[in-house]
Amino acid sequence: xxxxxxGGLRRYMPITATTFLLGTLxxxxxxxxxxxxxxxxxxxxxxxxxxxxxxxxxxxxGITAFYMFRMYFLTFEGEFRGTxxxxxxxxxxxxGNPVPAFNLAHQMGEATVFGPGxxxxxxxxxxxHTETGHDHDHEHAHEPHESPWSMTLPLxxxxxxxxxxxxxxxxxxxxxxxFIHPSAEAADLAPWAEVAEQWxxxxxxxxxxxxxxxxxxxxxxxxxxxxxxxxxxxxxxxxLPERWVQSLKPLYAFSLNKWYFDDLYxxxxxxxxxxxxxxxxxxxxxxxxxxxxxxxxxxxxxxEVLKYLENGKAQFYALxxxxxxxxxxxxxxxxx
Numbered sequence: 001x002x003x004x005x006x007g008g009l010r011r012y013m014p015i016t017a018t019t020f021l022l023g024t025l026x027x028x029x030x031x032x033x034x035x036x037x038x039x040x041x042x043x044x045x046x047x048x049x050x051x052x053x054x055x056x057x058x059x060x061x062g063i064t065a066f067y068m069f070r071m072y073f074l075t076f077e078g079e080f081r082g083t084x085x086x087x088x089x090x091x092x093x094x095x096g097n098p099v100p101a102f103n104l105a106h107q108m109g110e111a112t113v114f115g116p117g118x119x120x121x122x123x124x125x126x127x128x129h130t131e132t133g134h135d136h137d138h139e140h141a142h143e144p145h146e147s148p149w150s151m152t153l154p155l156x157x158x159x160x161x162x163x164x165x166x167x168x169x170x171x172x173x174x175x176x177x178x179f180i181h182p183s184a185e186a187a188d189l190a191p192w193a194e195v196a197e198q199w200x201x202x203x204x205x206x207x208x209x210x211x212x213x214x215x216x217x218x219x220x221x222x223x224x225x226x227x228x229x230x231x232x233x234x235x236x237x238x239x240l241p242e243r244w245v246q247s248l249k250p251l252y253a254f255s256l257n258k259w260y261f262d263d264l265y266x267x268x269x270x271x272x273x274x275x276x277x278x279x280x281x282x283x284x285x286x287x288x289x290x291x292x293x294x295x296x297x298x299x300x301x302x303x304e305v306l307k308y309l310e311n312g313k314a315q316f317y318a319l320x321x322x323x324x325x326x327x328x329x330x331x332x333x334x335x336x
Contacts, residue, residue: 003071005088008080012144017076019155024072026162028065028223031216034166040216047215061219065226073234082144 010017026033029040039061047054082088146152233240245252257263 003074005082006075006080007078007082008076009144010076012080013076013146015146015152016155019152019159020076021072022159023162024068026166027068028227029061029219030223031220032163032166034162034164036216036220037166040212040219043219044211044215058218058222062222062226065223066230067226069227069230070234073230077235080144 022033026035029036031037043054043057043061046057254260
């Protein structure tokens with residue numbers, strides 16, 4: 001489950017690789033795949049509200065295309081690295097700690113270079129410590145293979161809408177929008193009738209092709225830039241990741257540490273919650289428990305005092321009543 005020891009899986013898992021590639025193209029927003037139409041709609045609506053937010057989404061689209069094709073290239077292209085015992089041993093010894101790209105690059109020679117990972121790869125220990133005396137059949141058993149139909153069939157079924165379902169939501173014939181949110185003018189029309197009117201506007205030249213081509217073309221362009229960077233880094237090796245690491249050390253450290261979100265979360269939420277919990281425990285022990293214990297102590301002492309007044313003698317009760325009346329009269333006379 002670690003891309004660092006994958007690679008070349010297309011020859012072993014062609015169905016999985018093909019469906020994964022189709023899904024990757026859809027996520028990257030490459031036309032005519034489904035992701036293009038939805039991403040274009042999101043970016044277009046965002047630009048109408050805030051160009052700044054559109055810029056953030058625009059850059060995010062490029063980053064998405066880069067890391068999706070990075071994942072595809074590391075997993076399915078190149079040579080299979082799972083039998084590289086030296087590499088598996090190094091990855092396994094990391095025990096889940098991020099390993100810099102330039103360290104692993106030396107272990108792989110001219111193989112595909114990849115960035116840091118954070119997977120716990122202890123399960124690979126058995127393969128990294130395999131003795132050389134094992135026979136060929138035992139080594140062959142560890143070769144990757146295609147998944148059974150119970151897993152590949154859902155991939156194929158899901159790949160079909162990844163390619164085609166976006167066609168029901170194009171900006172010039174948005175059947176899906178007409179179905180769930182018909183316009184006021186076409187409220188009495190069937191969805192297909194409203195789509196027919198949209199096509200009539202397209203054929204009549206009323207559709208804003210310039211706006212669509214600018215917005216859609218820019219989103220596709222940034223996606224192609226991200227894909228091109230992934231190709232240069234992980235296929236052609238013309239721009240090795242370690243060069244970027246050396247020239248962008250602060251940014252690399254910032255990314256390697258996951259933007260320090262884990263540290264901030266630990267300091268603000270984990271440690272803060274523990275501090276509040278400790279203070280709440282002190283309040284509970286000293287104040288809440290103290291009040292409860294004090295009430296119990298008062299009840300116990302009151303019982304100890306009152307038990308001497310409850311002796312069952314009528315003369316004693318009459319004396320207590322008489323003394324109480326005198327005390328009340330004296331108190332009234334003094335205060336009156």
